[in-house]
Amino acid sequence: MKMHSFANDYSEGAHPKVLELMMKSNLEQNEGYGLDRHSERARELIRQWIDRPDADIHFIPGGTQTNLLVISSFLRPHQCVVAADTGHINVHETGAVEATGHKVVNVPGVDGKLTPEHIQGVIDTHESEHMVKPKMIYISNSSELGSIYTKSELQAIREICLKNNLLLYMDGARIGTALTCSANDLSIEEIARYVDVFYIGGTKNGALLGEALVLCKEELKEDFRYLMKQRAAMPAKGFILGMQFEALMQDGLYLSLAAHANAMAEKVSDIFREKGYDFYAEPCTNQVFPIVPNEMAERLVRNFGCLDLIRVDDNNTCVRFVTSWATPQSSIDELRSFFL
Amino acid sequence: MKMHSFANDYSEGAHPKVLELMMKSNLEQNEGYGLDRHSERARELIRQWIDRPDADIHFIPGGTQTNLLVISSFLRPHQCVVAADTGHINVHETGAVEATGHKVVNVPGVDGKLTPEHIQGVIDTHESEHMVKPKMIYISNSSELGSIYTKSELQAIREICLKNNLLLYMDGARIGTALTCSANDLSIEEIARYVDVFYIGGTKNGALLGEALVLCKEELKEDFRYLMKQRAAMPAKGFILGMQFEALMQDGLYLSLAAHANAMAEKVSDIFREKGYDFYAEPCTNQVFPIVPNEMAERLVRNFGCLDLIRVDDNNTCVRFVTSWATPQSSIDELRSFFL
């Protein structure tokens, strides 16, 4: 019997309500390139939610594309972006950022997060024209290790950015799970005030594909659609993305989907905790990183499709379980059975 | 009353059969990044159709993205691509190709098409290391002016490519309308033998989004998925694209949609021909370019959303009508009424 896969949070299609709206509007004629009424409505709903009526919002097909677009659009050629070593742009995008001409300067993250100390360290060691110039800070929330930024952590990073004229960019591929995590003390309105640019991930939270990029800072807005088009990030049928966010932004659907993912993840971590296993990073959002004996790791990978992340020591391996809006209760039961 | 828009062939969503398959498979768990069974099945169907069991096939979200990916993947830094001046990559992609580092050398097209003479001209005038080196020929079929390449024209271009060690790339955003055009004498199997790489457009022929890129030449296949990832052309939910092509490739759906678009276009051109108007390019596929008095052009733009292409002389303007799989008979009636 095929078990549920915990490989990632993009194994299924879209939430039924998203598909429903797409079906209903399918034969309408819409303006191309994101200039349609659905995209406009979705933008309006997002602006209200984040309480930034002045924000520019663009819908981009995917996360790597959003990252490379944001970074290459706002940096001059000699400027770099700073990320944690675990940051998605640093390792898992096949050099997409460098392919646009910019160095990613990385520092060791703390549970996948950047700290003001690390940022200051980069500033201190990049003081001459023989080195790239730090201009943008990249953080992901929730991070690649499932951790989240607290309000005071984000404020501290914002301060160092303001002081050093750095742009602050939050990769929100999993921002829903950050916002609905029990440990979270940051509201979306605060995020939208503290960062210069961020995105609200759709692909990993109920959409077929699509990310809502939010430009909070006035200077970043000029000519952005030119840059989207150049990076192939302005699909002809932009309304496909607009419709999905229109659906996700109604009746709290977006957050409720993320909350479900977190709830399922908690059940996963409970199982491992009960069995006495430690975690590579403290469970918090929809990614869980139990450390288990090598042999068990192999079986978990085989049965549940989870990722074999890292050999922690000679005998133990950290594996990754990811839950999503689509994770059913039955998958938890299957996992529980695994230990019987 | 709102009239049907002839602005383009990407105003509606997907053909119902495409949506149906997506709905049915929506809650399945699929491998990410195009490694799923739907994508695999779609690849198999395409390989059979084009009679190239050896071809590598990749699904890419959009046309501009496919173009920049293909060109930047197969050229060394000093090599250029040659296109007709009307070629999509030359004007309408905001410098997406140049942003990857390559010059687009353009020559005047004949009805939107490249000729062997033009290609030879570029070869002859690029003979030293102080100039870029021609390495790829870009043609679109059907072209941006609605014209198509005949078998002998394509063979002649292929010959000059072989002789000069040039790669031949066909942009098939509208390949369906080329294949189903009454004047066409080229089969898909022949195209897949004559060109080195081409794509079968989904966005403009029944899909929500997506293009099927076909790598026919062995040397082009190596590491291509790395390049896709780097250019953000490998969506997490690749199965979304795979499912759509799976549906389009069944029961001749793809060609029947294109044939409908052509049939509707013929009705459009008949109307203008009957009224005695000339065409900027001889009507052939799903784009029609009547030349009408300026005042009438304005009204057509206003009523039917068609594009005001070019002022032909002081009194006359060429406008563009585009039909698609979704163009209803009622739109033809509306256009006919316009002239009453």
Added chain:
Amino acid sequence: MKMHSFANDYSEGAHPKVLELMMKSNLEQNEGYGLDRHSERARELIRQWIDRPDADIHFIPGGTQTNLLVISSFLRPHQCVVAADTGHINVHETGAVEATGHKVVNVPGVDGKLTPEHIQGVIDTHESEHMVKPKMIYISNSSELGSIYTKSELQAIREICLKNNLLLYMDGARIGTALTCSANDLSIEEIARYVDVFYIGGTKNGALLGEALVLCKEELKEDFRYLMKQRAAMPAKGFILGMQFEALMQDGLYLSLAAHANAMAEKVSDIFREKGYDFYAEPCTNQVFPIVPNEMAERLVRNFGCLDLIRVDDNNTCVRFVTSWATPQSSIDELRSFFL
């Protein structure tokens, strides 16, 4: 007997006075990267000459490098540079500008020069985000066809730039020959007020290598040395460039060398004029383009190394003669003997 070569204006080393200063200072210890006293003195002399005490001046090893550096430093990714089709950046730099990500939009030049009408044409046809956005105008003075910009021509271009928020960049590889041409009515001070950035060419006017780039516009100055370093345009021994311009800027050496080149060119054109030959472009500076019978063209190429530029018609060819500061009177005698 080997004849003098009129192939180009970079066949010899440096003017003796330049070498003399280099010899004299050879064993001094100087700061690296252009921060030395010679570079500083040369900058001061240039600022006085051009009457722009506020200008930033940087010494760059070569012309192609200066062009790619200027264009890539001041444009955002979606912006393009506009040049005449004969512009050096358009054809003769192996796509160096495109390799930094920017399209060169070219228009037919008039005698190698851009006109306000052509610039307006580009502005008019690049009005949407689906096309690159014009941001910089590239002109060369003297041009690749030896012609020069008059004061009113340059003012007209400046006006259209101001009106459309375009940067005006003058490639001054041969600016000396423009300034000392008998038809010239532009002073260096005026050029330095009308353009935003230009360079004073050393390589083709007395130096071993090196161009003095002048940033006139305040906004262009920030972080420029970072950009130089990144494009490998900040040589370790920058003082080598500084010393050469220090020598060239003393006692009117720079202009006197260019005046010599022009005087020699006039003698070349006199010879052809006397013989009744026409010119491809009216002789003006140090490049002369006589149109001669094909057979004679072949012999001129063989004997004088001049460039076989273009077949004008079935029977006639345009060849290029270039003179320089180093062209001796004897070369004129040789050419005259050719016709005996």
Added chain:
Amino acid sequence: MKMHSFANDYSEGAHPKVLELMMKSNLEQNEGYGLDRHSERARELIRQWIDRPDADIHFIPGGTQTNLLVISSFLRPHQCVVAADTGHINVHETGAVEATGHKVVNVPGVDGKLTPEHIQGVIDTHESEHMVKPKMIYISNSSELGSIYTKSELQAIREICLKNNLLLYMDGARIGTALTCSANDLSIEEIARYVDVFYIGGTKNGALLGEALVLCKEELKEDFRYLMKQRAAMPAKGFILGMQFEALMQDGLYLSLAAHANAMAEKVSDIFREKGYDFYAEPCTNQVFPIVPNEMAERLVRNFGCLDLIRVDDNNTCVRFVTSWATPQSSIDELRSFFL
């Protein structure tokens, strides 16, 4: 009194014999772009010296330019170069390599050198298409910390490169000091057989500027001059570079200059050793890294222009002394006096 500066090895002009040849040939007419007889002769002398009659040799103005040219010419877009964290390309070139689109993957160096273990580590952790693909190994000899590769070390790196289809590139900005170092057991002929591409540095060993790039591997040769031109690395007066290498390659001048630099460095290190100071890296070539009390470091920087490299602990600082072909005995005396 102004003391001698030990800041770097590019504070003076060229060795007198180099200048002499340039003076003598100054008014000759030479072919442009490196196609002249001096460059040809210099190439021949280098081919004989390194015993690679089949090598292609190109003269490039500077080291950063050579690095970015080599890396961008031989990698496909998704491929990366691997370097020690101290590697020049990693920190001190303002992202010049990334500006051509390629990631520099760095690993901790051992005394500034890469080890096979580190290279294997990179290979092991870059195993999927979501990450860049290692394709080139960058090593510098002597390294940025003055160390050199032994024969067995270089052979081991070559083996891992062969096994993994990686290109091996040696940055030879200071190759002379490596070859003439007393600890060296590698001949230039061996280097030219073990690496795929390397350069013989002129700027830091007797030339005004210029590096001789040696392409040893057949596949790397095609179209290389196109790539040089595109990266602005093919100066119009290429003969300036050719002449300098012609002089350096005669009568063993190149190695004797490097031997002098090493001898002077040994005297510097002797002084510090006698005083009981340790070194950050074991002295070997022309860079010496004594660790001294902070207060003394400040005075050394002030008096001798040496670089304040790194704060080793609360009380001690590592400073860098660099010697060259031009370092006079008197400078050693001055340094000795400092300690009196």
